Amino acid sequence: MKKLTFAVLWALAGLSAHAAPVTSLPGGVVLPMPELNYFGSGPLSLAPGVDWSSAYGDSVFGYSGAYGFADNGMWQGVTMAGTNDQVSTMTLAFGQAVAGVGAFFNYSPRYFGPATIAVYDANHTLIESTTLTFITDGGLNQGEFHGFLEHSPSISYFSMTGAYVGAADFTVQAVPEPGTYAMLLAGLGLLGIAARRRQA
Template sequence: MKTRSLISSTLLLGAGALFAASTHATILTFDLSPAVPNYGDIPGAYGDNVNAASDSVGSYLMGNGYTPNITTEYRTWQISTNTVVYNNLDFWDFNYGDLVNVAFGVSSANHFAEITLVPEPGWAIRLNSFDLAGYSRIDHPNSQVRIMDAANETVLIDYSPVTVLGAGGITGTHSTFTPNLTYGNAISIRFGYNDWNIGIDNINFDQVTVVPEPETYAMLLAGLGLLGFMAYRKSQNA
């Protein structure tokens, strides 16, 4: 027994860039290898540069493909000081609703959990969906769930307050969030504010190619043309 004491659709375009159709997606299921005990640390490398169904730290489900240009970061924050106190989240295998193998915050009161998705240069992220559920198969009302710009700590989507489901049926249930958010910088999912009895699973995200807007192409072509003209003038004066 564990004793340690909605839906939106958004597209955000970066200045001077468009996002091409995605062909890569990964689903983080927290099926770890080697196995981690309850309260064990989620490996920091889980979800980094995924290009196969499994790697040295665990296995994944494939959405539209894999995400070799995205890395993941796990943190537990202290609310009162707004500082990171643990550079990891913990693992639990059952009883978070009907979810199996979840990540949750290392500590409970005055803390929250965070998972950050970081794209390499030239790539953006599309966060399709993720699941949250309450331990031990009970609903958790008035929960806070936010999607943040990881660099500026600005809120992109705020689901708060929301009831995170856990009760229902024989095996419990869960809440699914479908932000459908495309963003050109690192984004964070924050959950479990003052409540480590909320776990996350099945984080479905794409990597998306960033291409310049037509105006940016024009500026690039103009710049290349100017460089060519300067090279031509130099050759004529040589």
């Protein structure tokens, strides 16, 4: 029984250190971005308890004009936030931690390489990161949704770095969907079965 308890605790500890990269957040809430056409570093409020800021003094927030991503096309009329720089980072900070976060992205890969997105806990400890590598056909308002989903609300910061990355339709999930709990319980069940077989 002690071995099983240790295995369960170890599994839970491992789960808290990683978030799953996702390409959708079913049940998530889209945070409407105000159309401000702001150039600067912020901070600015995206929603109550959700603040945007950037390390670059000429980033954009609530921008709806034409924004180009070179061979990956352009956005026009998409109210967005963008680093507006090849190396800088913009960040969403959550006053209350969330379980999932993501956005609709595009970036400029041909000249500036991949862009990186990451999530951090309240202590600024990295939970997970991933690199955007998708290529569009260069059309208007194209991109992909990317984000992260944790098993519990532990995401306090969402960062987006490099390659003139642009983000729209920021989406959050305050608590995990029931399916997330089901996967967690299934995993713990498998650990329990494996532990029993080893004892036998």
